[in-house]
Amino acid sequence: MSATAATHPAPAAGRFISFEGIDGAGKSSHITALADWLRSQGRQPLLTREPGGTPLAERLRELFLQQEMDPLTEALLVFAGRRDHLRCVIAPALAAGAVVLCDRFTDATFAYQGAGRGFDPAVLTQLECWVQQAAPGALALPVGPGGVGTDARPHLLQPELTLWFDLPAPVAAARRAADRAADRLEREDQAFFERVRAGYAERAAAAPQRFVRIEADLPREAVWLQVCQAVQRLLLQAAPPAVPWAGR
Ligand SMILES: Nc1ncnc2c1ncn2[C@@H]1O[C@H](COP(=O)(O)OP(=O)(O)OP(=O)(O)O)[C@@H](O)[C@H]1O
Numbered sequence: 730m731s732a733t734a735a736t737h738p739a740p741a742a743g744r745f746i747s748f749e750g751i752d753g754a755g756k757s758s759h760i761t762a763l764a765d766w767l768r769s770q771g772r773q774p775l776l777t778r779e780p781g782g783t784p785l786a787e788r789l790r791e792l793f794l795q796q797e798m799d800p801l802t803e804a805l806l807v808f809a810g811r812r813d814h815l816r817c818v819i820a821p822a823l824a825a826g827a828v829v830l831c832d833r834f835t836d837a838t839f840a841y842q843g844a845g846r847g848f849d850p851a852v853l854t855q856l857e858c859w860v861q862q863a864a865p866g867a868l869a870l871p872v873g874p875g876g877v878g879t880d881a882r883p884h885l886l887q888p889e890l891t892l893w894f895d896l897p898a899p900v901a902a903a904r905r906a907a908d909r910a911a912d913r914l915e916r917e918d919q920a921f922f923e924r925v926r927a928g929y930a931e932r933a934a935a936a937p938q939r940f941v942r943i944e945a946d947l948p949r950e951a952v953w954l955q956v957c958q959a960v961q962r963l964l965l966q967a968a969p970p971a972v973p974w975a976g977r
């Protein structure tokens with residue numbers, strides 16, 4: 730090891746994978762299986778979710794899911810939780826070399842509050858920059874291709890890989906109905922979920938480097954195969970270069 734490397738060790742190369750899709754698409758069903766599989770491969774997975782992921786953000790999640798509020802309040806709560814989640818959980822895990830598996834991240838805010846509720850995406854973009862923007866001299870983290878150079882916003886902390894579970898709203902609604910009682914968002918009508926789905930399609934088209942569309946209207950085994958293939962492809966690639974993130 731060179732003297733320089735000993736004095737300034739490079740951060741371990743963590744990987745950041747998000748799971749996206751409308752309610753009932755199958756995200757949670759596969760995220761746990763993926764964590765088990767990664768462990769069997771000698772990797773260190775960290776399973777987390779949004780809204781939530783820290784004690785503070787979980788309290789915000791409860792408010793968010795149970796209480797009526799206007800779209801700006803929704804967006805502010807979600808991004809406040811995201812800031813805490815990035816600082817306290819995601820950034821340290823990536824710096825320690827973990828594979829972070831996050832059940833929803835910022836794409837969900839654009840899909841639900843943006844496309845679903847019709848909230849101004851320019852405001853969401855601004856919040857995204859405040860919360861996820863890198864800054865010189867801050868903590869160095871690996872940042873995926875979705876965050877580097879795709880939309881003239883270099884050094885925006887984004888997942889390296891986003892698995893988008895895509896299926897028609899009526900299929901997801903039938904799965905949810907068989908599974909559990911609906912929360913505040915799940916009680917929205919199917920037109921809402923079709924708008925959310927279209928919002929995801931737009932985000933995927935804007936960042937094709939990191940999005941992989943999972944055909945989720947298939948039997949579980951067929952969905953799992955797609956998830957595995959996408960993650961294996963990612964892990965065969967070298968981890969992206971670390972860039973500073975202004976979280977500390
Ligand atoms: N491929 C599949 N075929 C049929 N049913 C499925 C499939 N995948 C998941 N399910 C079932 O659909 C229901 C919803 O799945 P799951 O909870 O994983 O969705 P989700 O995307 O995590 O939803 P939410 O966003 O609301 O948390 C569950 O009952 C699950 O067992």
Ligand SMILES: [Mg+2]
Pocket residue numbers: 756757758832
């Ligand atoms: Mg879930």
